[in-house]
Amino acid sequence: MKRIISTPNAPAAIGPYSQAIQDGDYIFISGQIGIDPATGQLADGLAGQAHRVFQNLRAVAHAAGG
Numbered sequence: 001m002k003r004i005i006s007t008p009n010a011p012a013a014i015g016p017y018s019q020a021i022q023d024g025d026y027i028f029i030s031g032q033i034g035i036d037p038a039t040g041q042l043a044d045g046l047a048g049q050a051h052r053v054f055q056n057l058r059a060v061a062h063a064a065g066g
Helices: 045-063
Strands: 001-007 020-023 026-029
Touching: 001 045, 026 045
Parallel strands: none
Antiparallel strands: 001 020, 020 026
């Protein structure tokens, strides 16, 4: 059974897709960008954006139970 995963702790999906989909034991997480979901602003610099991407991925994984 498929389940849509969504959290306000990562940027909202823009377009006809979800932040993640769970299908059985598998979770498929969409690509992320370095936007802070609280402010809607892109993080400063490459290192800041990379850090934010991993925070966003962690938030989606956490929402999925990971």
